[in-house]
Amino acid sequence: MTMEPELLRRLLRAKDRMDVASHEAWPVRRLAKVSGVSQAHFARSFAAAFGTPPHRYLLTQRIERATALLRETNVAVTEIAFETGWASLGTFGRVFRDITGESPRELRAREQAAPQDLKATPRCFLRAARRPHLTIAVSEKRRREAGAMTGSEQTEVP
Amino acid sequence: MSQGVGVAGLYVRDQEEALQFYVEKVGFRVHTDAKNGDYRWLTVQHPDQPSFQLGLFAPQPPTVDEATAQTLREAVAKGAMPPLVLTVDDCRAAYDRMSAAGVEFTQEPVERYGAVDASFRDPSGNGWKLVEGR
Numbered sequence: 001m002t003m004e005p006e007l008l009r010r011l012l013r014a015k016d017r018m019d020v021a022s023h024e025a026w027p028v029r030r031l032a033k034v035s036g037v038s039q040a041h042f043a044r045s046f047a048a049a050f051g052t053p054p055h056r057y058l059l060t061q062r063i064e065r066a067t068a069l070l071r072e073t074n075v076a077v078t079e080i081a082f083e084t085g086w087a088s089l090g091t092f093g094r095v096f097r098d099i100t101g102e103s104p105r106e107l108r109a110r111e112q113a114a115p116q117d118l119k120a121t122p123r124c125f126l127r128a129a130r131r132p133h134l135t136i137a138v139s140e141k142r143r144r145e146a147g148a149m150t151g152s153e154q155t156e157v158p
Numbered sequence: 159m160s161q162g163v164g165v166a167g168l169y170v171r172d173q174e175e176a177l178q179f180y181v182e183k184v185g186f187r188v189h190t191d192a193k194n195g196d197y198r199w200l201t202v203q204h205p206d207q208p209s210f211q212l213g214l215f216a217p218q219p220p221t222v223d224e225a226t227a228q229t230l231r232e233a234v235a236k237g238a239m240p241p242l243v244l245t246v247d248d249c250r251a252a253y254d255r256m257s258a259a260g261v262e263f264t265q266e267p268v269e270r271y272g273a274v275d276a277s278f279r280d281p282s283g284n285g286w287k288l289v290e291g292r
Contacts, residue, residue: 002228005171008235009283015237016264016279049236123270124277124287125241 001048010035011049014042015057022061023085028054056134062086063099064131070108077104098138098145160209165201167213168242169234170282173200176214179280183259184244186212197221204244235283242284245291249274252288 014031031054032042047053052060066084069075075083081092081104096104134141170176177200180186186202189211196218201211215221217230233239246252250267253276257263264285265277276288 003232005231005235005283008232009171009281012235012237012279012283013262020265020277122241122243122287122289124265124275 003045003049007037007045008049010037011042011046014046014054015050018054018058018061022058022065023083025085026054026058052134056137059095059138060099060132060134063096064127066092066096066104067100067107067111067130068127070104071111077108080104095138098142099132099134162209164209165211165213167201167215168280168282168284169217169230169239170214170280170284171216171231171234172282173198173214173216175281176200177202179261180212180214183256183261185255237279237283237285239284242286244286244288246288247291249276249288249290252276256288 014034017034018026018031028039028042031046032039035042035045037045043053046057050057062084066080069080069083070077077093078089081089084092086092086095093103096102096107100107102110136144168176177188177191180202181188186204189201189203190199191201192199198216200214202214203211217227219227222230253263253267256278261278262281263276263278265275267274267276267288273292274290277285278288279285
């Protein structure tokens with residue numbers, strides 16, 4: 001699909017703003033204003049440009065932030081949840097597990113035990129590379145995994 | 159002469175706009191600006207780095223076909239081009255000077271692990287990290 005570079009450049013501005021302040025609330029109204037497009041067009045244009053809806057992009061940014069804090073600091077999980085923009089610890093834990101497959105505590109234990117040799121890569125580029133690759137909605141991912149675990153897919157008997 | 163990388167280029171949506179940005183706002187100077195019909199070979203350089211030129215190139219036919227040119231312009235505008243790093247002695251001072259000149263910063267100076275860094279973009283969408291040399 002062809003998109004106007006001028007529009008893409010303005011949508012990039014909204015993405016940049018989420019990158020630098022992913023802990024803040026980013027309703028479509030606010031993002032659309034940053035990009036100078038109507039709210040009706042924003043979500044669709046953003047998804048067409050970046051391959052993911054804005055709210056899901058924000059979610060993966062927050063999970064990346066949380067993952068980095070878990071790995072690199074000893075800040076309590078509760079504090080990390082609030083620092084990275086989650087309204088409740090329960091939601092944070094659930095979405096974190098849905099996306100990464102581990103609980104925050106499990107990930108911290110595993111990452112902190114593993115040797116780190118990433119000093120040569122500038123941090124900002126590393127952050128972009130470590131953002132979770134979430135190609136479907138979290139709810140869909142959860143549903144599919146639950147389906148796979150219980151084997152609930154019905155097969156028709158001829 | 160010294161050996162090494164002589165020119166590396168960026169794709170920009172408009173060479174005149176890019177020239178103004180990199181010279182007047184970032185502080186580079188023009189090295190070569192040669193027009194050959196529709197084609198413009200344009201390079202700028204950092205005043206302290208005479209052996210390196212940064213090319214500011216427009217993706218356009220006949221260098222690339224029109225469909226490819228459009229794809230490249232889109233990729234640049236989406237911020238999908240490779241990382242660029244500009245090293246400075248004092249990141250906060252550079253930030254103050256450049257933001258006063260109208261550069262779009264995407265991240266204000268932040269101190270991390272003893273070094274200060276910031277981020278900005280050119281009008282086309284190319285992203286730069288501004289870091290303090292150590």
